[in-house]
Every structure is written in structure tokens, then in C-alpha cells.
Amino acid sequence: MSSDNILETRGLVKEFKGFVAVNEVNLKVRRGSIHALIGPNGAGKTTCFNLLTKFLDPTRGQILFDGVDITKEKPAQIARRGVVRSFQISSTFAHMSVLENVRVALQQTLGTAYQFWKSESTLNQLNMRCMELLDEVGLTEYSHLPAVELPYGRKRALEIATTLAMEPKLMLLDEPTQGMGHEDVDMVTQLIKKVAANRTVLMVEHNMSVVGSIADMITVLQFGQVIAEGPYAEVSRNPQVLEAYMGSAEEALQGAHG
Known part of the structure; x- marks a missing residue:
């Protein structure tokens, strides 16, 4: 594993009784970056977080942190290595x-x-x-x-x-601005940017303006698979990404009218 990457997943799969929630996800998080995991509801983002912190065991695949295979480690061992998820503590x-x-x-x-x-x-x-x-x-x-x-x-x-x-080497932030008004969103966004100055952050976030303003790299999931990866300017123009988000919006509208 390249020393540039603090976290890497290889062919990560999670199945629940035949349903594939995470499907062959290969993720590379660069040391010292803010990396966002985005996607419509049900895309597999939270399941990915649960696999990384070992709240769930992967069906297949590998998780490497700081060059060490941590796939079979328990949540407490992973936390001691410096992988700290916001809600855990x-x-x-x-x-x-x-x-x-x-x-x-x-x-x-x-x-x-x-x-x-x-x-x-x-x-x-x-x-x-x-x-x-x-x-x-x-x-x-x-x-x-x-x-x-x-x-x-x-x-x-x-x-x-x-x-x-907890002196994290890698901070996992799960929906840090969820349920906030505009003023609070701005405050927390700036705070994440500040604390990430000498740390690595992997975040799940729905608010695209937050992601666009602070993420160095974005991985987009849909139906448990990576459909795009890159900086915001590139990802936000990707036709597959636009379709994934527009599709979910149309479904929501249809649901509201139905």
C-alpha cells in the first residue's frame, strides 16, 4: 500500500441475506486529506462506515489502515490504532x-x-x-x-x-451537518476544515455545498457500488452522478404525489 494512503479497501463486499449493500468497493483515502463519501439514500455509505469501524464484518474483501490489514480486528482495536468515528465517543x-x-x-x-x-x-x-x-x-x-x-x-x-x-489519525464523520440551519452548517464546515489541517478526515455528507467547499476527493456510491471518484468539479458534472441524484429526487416527488 502506498504510504500516501492512510486507508485502503480492496474489493469490499457486504451481503445481508442475499442483498448486496456494499459491492466491490475499492477506496483509497490519502493521508492529510478530506475525503467525502456521498450518494443517494440507500447507496451504502453508512454500511461502508460500519465496515471500516468493524461494527459490521465484511462478507469479502480487505481493509488496510496505515499499511496494516485490519479486516479481522475488533472495533476497540481499530479505535486504538487511531480510527475514530464521531458518534462512537x-x-x-x-x-x-x-x-x-x-x-x-x-x-x-x-x-x-x-x-x-x-x-x-x-x-x-x-x-x-x-x-x-x-x-x-x-x-x-x-x-x-x-x-x-x-x-x-x-x-x-x-x-x-x-x-x-482521542488523538485520531483518521476521523470518520457521519453526516456532521445533518439537521442544521444554514448558519450552523457554515460554522461546522469551517470547523471541519480547521481541524483537518493536520489530520485525515473521511466524511459521509448529504449537503453538496459542504462537500464542494471542503472535500479534496469525493467517492460517489450508488446501490453499493462506486460510480464516480474525483474532485468536486469533476464529479458534479458526471452524467451518472447527476442521474443518480436526479433519479432519487424524482422518486421522492413521485412518492410525495402518490
Whole structure:
């Protein structure tokens, strides 16, 4: 595997009782890039993410991370290698403060993640790093606020901070702007761009303007297969891609009228 690529899949297949959800996907994610996985609903994007993080086992194929075959590894092993998916550790603790949420994620670095009976003072050594992470995602002024009181877009920023606390080599972001208003979408888009400056990001995203503004490379899936790959300018003009998206829009309209 080329050292330029941090992640590679070879002939990745996932079947569910005869239904092929992911079909011979060959994916190469370049180190230090933002790579977007897009496609209409049911294209196999989330299944791909579940295979990469081993929430699902592939039917066939190989997954290589940093040159190592991780196909048979468990989710915890893969997370320890530095493949961190936003939702895995980002379901925020609503009634803990923003700082405490990040501190819980940082406890892994101390090896005390499950020693909840330890004195809180032993965790204070993490506060400086917590504040650095909160500063990176623009949440310094919210540090003592209970997470439940954060506006929706800021909750996503907190999720990204807890993901960063795990020191990921590869961040997997699943629909990071889903359900957001325009202002929050812009904020989170800029945040992803900022945190990706010295990291690698693979994201599933529906919002094409987000993808167009920050993705270096785009892989388009339809019916579990890769139908196009390349930069946004190239992919957005691809007739197969346009048909895949227009087709799903027409079906949605027909469904609405039916």
C-alpha cells in the first residue's frame, strides 16, 4: 500500500441475506486529506462506515489502515490504532459540563477511563488539554455550561472536540451537518476544515455545498457500488452522478404525489 494512503479497501463486499449493500468497493483515502463519501439514500455509505469501524464484518474483501490489514480486528482495536468515528465517543453527557465531556474522552490517554472512583483532583491535570481542545473548536466560553444547554451546532462542535481528544489519525464523520440551519452548517464546515489541517478526515455528507467547499476527493456510491471518484468539479458534472441524484429526487416527488 502506498504510504500516501492512510486507508485502503480492496474489493469490499457486504451481503445481508442475499442483498448486496456494499459491492466491490475499492477506496483509497490519502493521508492529510478530506475525503467525502456521498450518494443517494440507500447507496451504502453508512454500511461502508460500519465496515471500516468493524461494527459490521465484511462478507469479502480487505481493509488496510496505515499499511496494516485490519479486516479481522475488533472495533476497540481499530479505535486504538487511531480510527475514530464521531458518534462512537460523541454522544455527549447532557448534564455534565462541556469541559467534563471532553475530560471523559481524555481519560483514555491516562489509562483511567473506567476508574470512576478516582479522586476528581487526579483528572484536573487534563483541564489544560481540555481547554486547548475547546479553544480549537471555538467552545472556550461555553466550557462550564451543561452540554444540554448548548445550541445544536455547538453540540456538534463538542462532539468534534471529544473526537479530537482521542488523538485520531483518521476521523470518520457521519453526516456532521445533518439537521442544521444554514448558519450552523457554515460554522461546522469551517470547523471541519480547521481541524483537518493536520489530520485525515473521511466524511459521509448529504449537503453538496459542504462537500464542494471542503472535500479534496469525493467517492460517489450508488446501490453499493462506486460510480464516480474525483474532485468536486469533476464529479458534479458526471452524467451518472447527476442521474443518480436526479433519479432519487424524482422518486421522492413521485412518492410525495402518490
